[in-house]
Amino acid sequence: MTAAGESAQRTVAAQAPRSQRFDPVQARRDFPILQDRDLVFLDSAASAQKPQCVIDAIANCYSHEYANIHRGVYELSARATANFEATRKTAQRFIGAADDREIVFVRSTTEAINLVAATYGRQNVGSGDEVLITEMEHHSNIVPWQMLCEEKGAVLRVAPIDDRGALMLDEFERLLGPRTKIVAVTHISNALGTVNPVAEITQLAHAHGAAVVIDGAQAVPHHRVDVSELDCDFYAFSAHKVFGPTGVGVLYGKASLLESMPPYQGGGSMIETVSFEKSTYAQIPQRFEAGTPDIGGVAGFRAALDYLTDLGLDAIESYEQTLLDYATKSLAEIPGLRPIGTADKKAAVLSFTLEGVHPHDDGSILDHEGVAVRTGHHCAQPVMEHFGVPATVRASFALYNTTEDVDALVRALHVVRELFQ
Amino acid sequence: MSSDLRELYQSVILDHNRRPRNFCKPECANRSAKGINPLCGDQLTVYLAIEDGVVKDVGFDGTGCAISTASASLMTQSIKGKKVEEVEHLFAGFHNMVTSNPQSRIRDEGLGKLSVFSGVREFPMRVKCATLAWHAMNEALRDTGKAATTE
Numbered sequence: 001m002t003a004a005g006e007s008a009q010r011t012v013a014a015q016a017p018r019s020q021r022f023d024p025v026q027a028r029r030d031f032p033i034l035q036d037r038d039l040v041f042l043d044s045a046a047s048a049q050k051p052q053c054v055i056d057a058i059a060n061c062y063s064h065e066y067a068n069i070h071r072g073v074y075e076l077s078a079r080a081t082a083n084f085e086a087t088r089k090t091a092q093r094f095i096g097a098a099d100d101r102e103i104v105f106v107r108s109t110t111e112a113i114n115l116v117a118a119t120y121g122r123q124n125v126g127s128g129d130e131v132l133i134t135e136m137e138h139h140s141n142i143v144p145w146q147m148l149c150e151e152k153g154a155v156l157r158v159a160p161i162d163d164r165g166a167l168m169l170d171e172f173e174r175l176l177g178p179r180t181k182i183v184a185v186t187h188i189s190n191a192l193g194t195v196n197p198v199a200e201i202t203q204l205a206h207a208h209g210a211a212v213v214i215d216g217a218q219a220v221p222h223h224r225v226d227v228s229e230l231d232c233d234f235y236a237f238s239a240h241k242v243f244g245p246t247g248v249g250v251l252y253g254k255a256s257l258l259e260s261m262p263p264y265q266g267g268g269s270m271i272e273t274v275s276f277e278k279s280t281y282a283q284i285p286q287r288f289e290a291g292t293p294d295i296g297g298v299a300g301f302r303a304a305l306d307y308l309t310d311l312g313l314d315a316i317e318s319y320e321q322t323l324l325d326y327a328t329k330s331l332a333e334i335p336g337l338r339p340i341g342t343a344d345k346k347a348a349v350l351s352f353t354l355e356g357v358h359p360h361d362d363g364s365i366l367d368h369e370g371v372a373v374r375t376g377h378h379c380a381q382p383v384m385e386h387f388g389v390p391a392t393v394r395a396s397f398a399l400y401n402t403t404e405d406v407d408a409l410v411r412a413l414h415v416v417r418e419l420f421q
Numbered sequence: 422m423s424s425d426l427r428e429l430y431q432s433v434i435l436d437h438n439r440r441p442r443n444f445c446k447p448e449c450a451n452r453s454a455k456g457i458n459p460l461c462g463d464q465l466t467v468y469l470a471i472e473d474g475v476v477k478d479v480g481f482d483g484t485g486c487a488i489s490t491a492s493a494s495l496m497t498q499s500i501k502g503k504k505v506e507e508v509e510h511l512f513a514g515f516h517n518m519v520t521s522n523p524q525s526r527i528r529d530e531g532l533g534k535l536s537v538f539s540g541v542r543e544f545p546m547r548v549k550c551a552t553l554a555w556h557a558m559n560e561a562l563r564d565t566g567k568a569a570t571t572e
Contacts, residue, residue, distance in 0.1 A: 356439075360461045360486035361430075364547060368426050377462045390462040390484050419430050420487075 022315035028400040030307070040371040040408045045190050045218060045349055045396030048243045050304075057303035058245060061296045068292055070269055084295060087302040088285075094305045095216075095235065096226035097252055104251040104258070104285040105293050109217040110140040112236030112251035113184070115288060116213050117144040119261040120234075120253075121182060124211070127153035130179045132210070134159045134167050134196070135386060136189040139379040141215045145184055155179075161386060165192035165341035173204055180210040187219035191380040191394065192341025193324075193349030195223075202232050211257070217241055221398065222320055222347050224313040227252050239297065243398075244304030248297040251288070258284040265290040316399045323397050324348040327406045334413050340392050348397035351378075354413065357420050359391040365419065366393070369412035371405075428540035429547070430487065437491035442498055447478040455568035456483075456557030458549055463489050467497075467557040474505050481554060488547050492538060493554030499535055505562060511535075512555050518542070519551050 028034055030051040034041065041049060067077040069084045085100075092100040106112045121144075125131060131145045135158055149156045157180075159172035167185075176183070183205040188195050202212045216237040219225055227235045234257075239248035253261075263270055263281050267290035272280040281287045308316070327350055331337055336355030354362055363375035374394045377384045384390060395409055446453075450468035457464050465483030469476060479497045496515075500508045511532070518529050519541040529536035541551045549571040556569035 358484075358486035358490075360463070360550065361488070364429070364544060365426060367546075368423065376460060381462075384462070390464075415426075419426065420435065 022311060022319040022399070024319060024400060024402050027311065028402070031400055034400060038370055040405045042395040042397065042401065042405060042409060043372050043374045044221070044398035044401075045241075045394065046374050047240045047246070048221060048398055049400065050245070050300075051243055051307055053307055054244055054300045054303045058296050058300040061299035065299070066295065069295060070286070080295060083302075084293070084298055087298045087305075090302050090305050091250055094225075094309065095220070095237075095250075095252060096228045098228055099255050101284050102252055102255050102258065104253065104288045105298060106249045106251050106288075107247055107294070108240075108249040109215060109236045109238045110249075112234075112249050113141055113213065113215065114144045115251055115264045116234050116236075116253070117148045119264050119288075120211065120257065121145075121148045122152070123260075123262060125149070125152050125154050125181045128179060129154045129181045130157050130177065131155075131182045131184065132157045132159060132172070132175055132180050132205075133184050134172070134186070135161045136165065136167065136192060136194060136196075136380065136383055137184070137186055138190050138215065138217070139381070141184050141186055141213075142382070145182070154181075158382075161192075161194075161383075164343050165189065165194045165383075165387075166343035166345075167194070167196055167201075169197065169200070172201065176204060176208040176210065178208070180205070180208050182213060183210045184213040184215070186215040186217075187225070188216075188222070188347045188349075189341070189380070189383070190218050190349070191351055191378040191383045191392070192343065193346040193351070193396075194341060194343040195219075195345040195347055197345075198232065199230050202230055206231070218347065218349075221308075222313075223317055233257055239301040239304060242301075242304050242308060244301040245294075245297040247294045248301045255284065258288070261288075263290070264288050267291045311399065319399065320348040320397060323401060323403065323406070324350075326403050327395070327397065327409075330406050330410050331413075334410065334417070336417070337413070340387050340389065348401075349394060350396075351392040351394045353389055353392055354416060354420075357416055359389075359393045361420070362393045362413075362416055365416045366409070366412045369408070369415055371409050371412045373409070425540060425543045429544055431537045431540070433495075433534065433537045434487060434491040437494040438487035441481075441490050441494040443480045443494065443501070444482060445480045446482065447480045449478055450480070452561045452564050454557045454560035454565070456553040456560075456570075457568055458485075458489070458553055458571040460572060461486065461550075463550065463553060465489065465493055465554060465557060467493070467554055467561050469558065469561045471505065471562070476500050476503055476505070476508060479558075481557075485553065486550050488538075488541065488550040489553045492551045495534055495537070496554050496558060499533060500558070508558075508562065512559060515555060516552060519548050 067080045069081040088100045088103045091103045205212045211233040213234040220237040221242045235252040240246040270290040340351040359375040449470040452469045463485035467481045470478035481493045527539045
């Protein structure tokens with residue numbers, strides 16, 4: 001039986017982890033792109049590679065189970081709809097949501113945040129109100145709020161980070177006030193790897209009556225997330241960063257809030273009735289899902305979530321922490337290397353600069369040595385400004401990376417130093 | 422270390438990166454334009470002093486990678502004192518060299534020291550770095566008031 005067939009046969013009940021001890025070498029074999037070339041891939045924070053089961057699930061959907069959803073009375077359409085809705089349940093369980101109606105399928109984390117800004121934001125933020133973000137946000141958790149504030153005459157406040165790249169929680173608390181309507185923070189910083197105390201942030205924000213939006217794009221692949229425990233109001237993440245396909249994202253929203261919100265886009269699927277005089281809108285979550293969604297992508301997304309559940313996120317997280325420790329120590333031995341982002345609580349992301357070398361040159365040389373890293377501002381220009389650098393080199397690790405990958409990075413950085421000496 | 426990496430980062434390029442020439446705004450400058458690469462954050466400004474159709478003086482400032490910094494530096498040296506038409510001709514020749522097919526013969530006739538950038542064509546991702554200053558200089562030359570951007 002193919003991997004896709006197996007995945008389709010999985011029951012909706014949560015799978016027991018394959019084993020408590022995580023084996024990265026075995027996991028690496030699940031990723032075809034890592035087999036067919038000598039690739040040291042250290043850019044999973046930008047987008048993760050795909051395991052065979054995800055690729056198979058997408059092919060299986062289009063080969064055997066494809067029709068448009070929520071429409072036809074014929075059997076194939078009903079089956080496609082059931083598969084699509086089963087992914088909603090998988091996503092619900094994966095992040096600990098209370099109700100599958102709280103899972104809205106979107107295109108990406110970016111779209112999820114824009115959706116909240118355009119609906120909840122427009123409805124609840126008025127002139128003189130405030131939206132509070134942090135200095136370490138990705139542009140996608142800055143610009144939508146900036147646009148909202150501009151439109152409404154509201155004020156965007158920014159909680160600062162310290163020189164290790166950690167949020168200054170006391171400053172954050174000081175910036176909360178009666179006018180704060182929305183707090184939007186990242187769970188894990190893409191440029192620095194900093195893990196934010198999002199439960200505490202949520203508590204503080206709620207004490208001031210603000211709704212909390214969490215950008216979880218970097219957290220979900222590395223860390224078990226439970227939105228009910230966090231008590232956040234919205235949580236956004238992308239399939240492509242959790243080893244699923246591009247083009248699919250999730251917005252989690254508390255049912256009571258989603259129910260009170262106006263639609264995001266108008267079109268098919270999101271309506272109850274339409275006439276030229278007046279249309280009425282569907283219940284949640286369909287109210288926010290206008291148009292035909294990425295049906296094949298959602299099938300692949302389910303396989304990705306099943307895959308991670310099977311491996312066990314706690315085991316993955318503890319493995320990645322040992323890898324981070326190893327990488328941090330290895331890089332510290334390279335003369336002239338300045339780590340950017342050294343907070344106590346970090347995910348497996350290492351940003352750095354090499355003295356006398358522009359990150360873009362690092363990137364070309366590392367690539368030439370077979371090591372793929374991201375160089376640039378990582379869509380976090382305010383973070384770059386904070387540290388006084390135009391750009392950094394970022395090595396980000398995922399479950400398929402090993403200490404050999406770290407060693408290859410170190411060797412390649414020595415080539416850079418040799419060249420630029 | 423492989424030869425094409427050495428070819429890209431020749432000692433002349435590394436030297437101009439470390440000690441960029443004409444890294445200043447000439448007092449008599451009467452035109453300027455910015456060059457921006459939003460993807461990597463490179464930003465530079467090229468200043469020109471044009472008199473009677475001749476580049477009397479030229480300088481630049483800003484931040485960028487070794488390739489874009491060295492390219493700006495060597496560009497300033499090679500266009501200073503040249504007629505505007507000669508500069509345009511040089512830009513076309515330089516552009517052709519760094520964007521040509523790596524399999525074809527290198528055409529660097531008349532480019533002088535600028536031929537150290539011939540290795541760039543092996544690294545298509547770096548063509549924008551090598552040409553950023555030239556595009557900015559071209560905007561300044563035509564006095565468009567616009568910034569040159571790679572995207």
